[in-house]
Amino acid sequence: MxxxxxxxxxxxxxxxxxxxxxxxxxxxxxxxxxxxxxxxxxxxxxxxxxxxxxxxxxxxxxxxxxxxxxxxxxxxxxxxxxxxxxxxxxxxxxxxxxxINAPRIPRNLPAVVDGDKLTQMLDGRLNIRDEYIFTDNFAGLRDKLVIEMLFGTGMRLAEITGVKHPDIDLYENTIKVLGKRNKQRIIPLNSELVSLIKRYVEAKKSENFNNNSVTLIVTNKGADAYPKLIYLIVHKYLSYISTQDKKSPHVLRHTFATSLLNKGADLNAIKELLGHANLSATQIYTHNSVERLKSIYKQAHPKA
Known part of the structure; x- marks a missing residue:
């Protein structure tokens, strides 16, 4: 056929x-x-x-x-x-x-979450009922690592499930990501994320899983993580800080890009970090930045 x-x-x-x-x-x-x-x-x-x-x-x-x-x-x-x-x-x-002409797609702004609240949750400064959100066992470390990696690297869902231990260079503080069309890119890791990876790897070893998977993110039984698991983890923890409908891994990717842009990062650099083939795909984040400026203007300017 x-x-x-x-x-x-x-x-x-x-x-x-x-x-x-x-x-x-x-x-x-x-x-x-x-x-x-x-x-x-x-x-x-x-x-x-x-x-x-x-x-x-x-x-x-x-x-x-x-x-x-x-x-x-x-x-x-x-x-x-x-x-x-x-x-x-x-x-x-x-x-x-x-x-064939493709149907016109409505131009929607990427959904993001509050970066400050997300950082507070990851830093342990946001707690529910006097209990820290992330437990200090293997599952808790794994869940926190998923959120930290998606927010700290801008990886796609399919990319984070494919990360292997050899892809992480803890000397150079970088991670090698296999993106769309099997294109590789190198993303820097911040010091907190590196520290968390080390703690997680030790916790993973202590679990003594039978299969010794080289995949970084695994289930509670040691099997390779699957997309639905990552989605459920993200949805669970974003529910603590956001009431919006979208609480997916891609929301963290959008938040990563928007945060960089708001801090003055070059658009071409963001394009490379995200693994976009064309700059036009990255430029949509500039609209989020403009909306943020409009919001600040309305709140602060006496004539607004």
Whole structure:
């Protein structure tokens, strides 16, 4: 099947991450099921039979099913790469996605949390019912490390679950991160984060897990951490300091970038730290900074 050849191509030749490959596979499966429904409708048997009308009809169905414009755009991006691959392989003569316009995405400001409150919580200066939020056992250290690393490095969810012990250089105080498209970047670690990593590693050794995983973040039983675990950890602790709906790992990534920008960091430097391919992806954080300035102006200026 042509879709299987494409998946093999992005997995082994392009070396896309397992997370990305799974997303592409899911998108293609959904599209091919739409073209070949089990209700007796005549199927589309060959990629050369697919037209831009088929793709537009699929887009319309996705929107009717409640998908956001951003989600539909991601699926269309999958199809663009798929048909480009088929053209390179000589399977089709033209790319039907060339006549497709992506849905317009509303420009929303990135969700962030209060950096001061987050720092107070991490420093142990914020307590609930006279009890510190992070317990001083393995699970507590692990949870605190997750929050500290996401806030202190701006890593993505898929990146933090992939960090291995050899990726951390405790002499240079840096961490090597494998980002999108298997692109590596080096991120500096602050002294408090380095100290926390050392404490966590010792606590992890003391647990005497059977599998001796080289993955840094692990479950309470020593298995490699999975995305849902990281999400639950972040949601739990952000609930102490924020009432906003979004309490995901990406919120901490946004908070990392916004904090740097508010402190005067160069936009290109933030781009490199975040692993963005283009500066345009980083520039959205300047809007958060402008909103902050407007808020300060309204509070402080007598004419506001």
């Amino acid at each position: 042509f879709s299987e050849r494409f998946i093999q191509y992005i997995r082994f030749e392009k070396r896309y991450s397992p997370h990305t490959v799974a997303a592409y596979q899911s998108d293609l499966d959904q599209f091919l099921l739409f073209l070949n429904p089990p209700d007796g409708t005549p199927p589309v048997l060959h990629p050369s039979e697919i037209t831009h009308h088929d793709i537009r009809n699929w887009m319309a169905q996705q929107m009717d099913d409640g998908l956001t414009a951003r989600s539909v755009n991601r699926k269309i991006a999958t199809l663009r790469k798929y048909f480009k691959f088929l053209m390179q392989e000589g399977v089709i003569a033209g790319n039907p996605t060339s006549r």
